[in-house]
Amino acid sequence: MGERRRLTNLAYRLLGSLADAEDVVQETYARWYAMPRREREAIGSPGGWLTTVASRICLNLLGSARVRRERYVGEWIPEPLPEHREWTSSATAAAADPADRVTLDESVDMAFLVVLEAMTPAERVAFILHDVFRYPFAEVAAIVGRSPAACRQLASAARRRVRAAQAPVAPTGAQAAVVREFKRAWEARDLKSLMGVLDPDATVVADSGGLVGALPQPLSGNGPIARAYLEIARVAPATTLLECTVNGRPGLVAQQGGVTVTVLAFRIVEGLITHVWAVRNPDKLRPWTDPRPVGGGPSVPE
Structure with a gap:
């Protein structure tokens, strides 16, 4: 359960939706606990297993999201994320809400998330896993289902999109x-x-x-x-x-x-x-x- 914050961070950046991110994390844990205990104990890196499963669920959701957003009424903007200390009323509320499990940095900036929306699902997953979460391309390849070289190209294409849209950030x-x-x-x-x-x-x-x-x-x-x-x-x-x-x-x-x-x-x-x-x-x-x-x-x- 100590992986929950990192998984929520990952899923929110991949999907741009806090509600969807929480659903992904719940589904990931449901799959974990659905395995026989012996199989779970045989997994050498539970964190790696959870990340792989969550990322693959997000990849599938990103593909279907494009279809859903074609039917969306009006413009679609990523779900805005509050800073928990400004709006939660108690430690209990903060611990209970997934928003408190998302670390705020430049990779959740609204302008950044909007750029991510223009990427293909594979580009977005490869870029977030490698450039934001620092996963090596060999591990990214196992998640995305492509070769490390292909994932490197996906991340490079995504990086060019980000650089083209970037502007100097004021204090x-x-x-x-x-x-x-x-x-x-x-x-x-x-x-x-x-x-x-x-x-x-x-x-x-x-x-x-x-x-x-x-x-x-x-x-x-x-x-x-x-x-x-x-x-x-x-x-x-x-x-x-x-x-x-x-x-x-x-x-x-x-x-x-x-x-x-x-x-x-x-x-x-x-x-x-x-x-x-x-x-x-x-x-x-x-x-x-x-x-x-x-x-x-x-x-x-x-």
């Missing part, structure tokens, strides 16, 4: 200052300031799964985005904006009546917001449903 404090200014301008309904903190070619993508209202397609341009968010402030004046860590980066949480209705993740380049990912699908916000506030800040003004 956390600088990112937080930009997000805080976005929040201030949004609350004040200050169109000029809101446009000023957005890159002229900024893009916002919203994910509702068709369950709640959201932008039906990506919106580009600092003017259209700023006006869209001011319209949101107008029609939902009782929304409270809270500063919070989202996937290891400064982000915002929008709550209504103490219930989280939107989680916003940002990509910030050279002091300007270039991407906003707004997750509104209630199914993806379950780790954020702790009624205790996760940050501070006034409500969007009426």
Whole structure:
């Protein structure tokens, strides 16, 4: 059971969904305990066995996920991950929730996860296992079912995708200052300031799964985005904006009546917001449903 944190870390990065990651870990352990005791005791490396099984389950799920997402209503964004110390109310809750078992680093950054979504399932598995979890290609090959040379090529292709999408990452404090200014301008309904903190070619993508209202397609341009968010402030004046860590980066949480209705993740380049990912699908916000506030800040003004 000491492998559970590592397996959850692996599955979340492979699938971009905390709920799916937990299901994978549960299935992996179900297969382990379904074996006769004698067979389990004969396995020299239980951790290696569990990793292999979990990775293969994820590989199969990634193939079927592409089909499911073709039927998904609207845009699909990876499930946002909270930082447990900001939202769990007790040690018991933290230990019980899979979100507490995911280590926050650059490999769960929302921009990074979005790049992973563009990879083939084999590329994603080979890259995550080798570049993030440092598994040698011989072991990756046994999991993916290809030769070590082929896995090396898969990881190399994935690495090129990541490098092409990468931008210099500002210190956390600088990112937080930009997000805080976005929040201030949004609350004040200050169109000029809101446009000023957005890159002229900024893009916002919203994910509702068709369950709640959201932008039906990506919106580009600092003017259209700023006006869209001011319209949101107008029609939902009782929304409270809270500063919070989202996937290891400064982000915002929008709550209504103490219930989280939107989680916003940002990509910030050279002091300007270039991407906003707004997750509104209630199914993806379950780790954020702790009624205790996760940050501070006034409500969007009426």
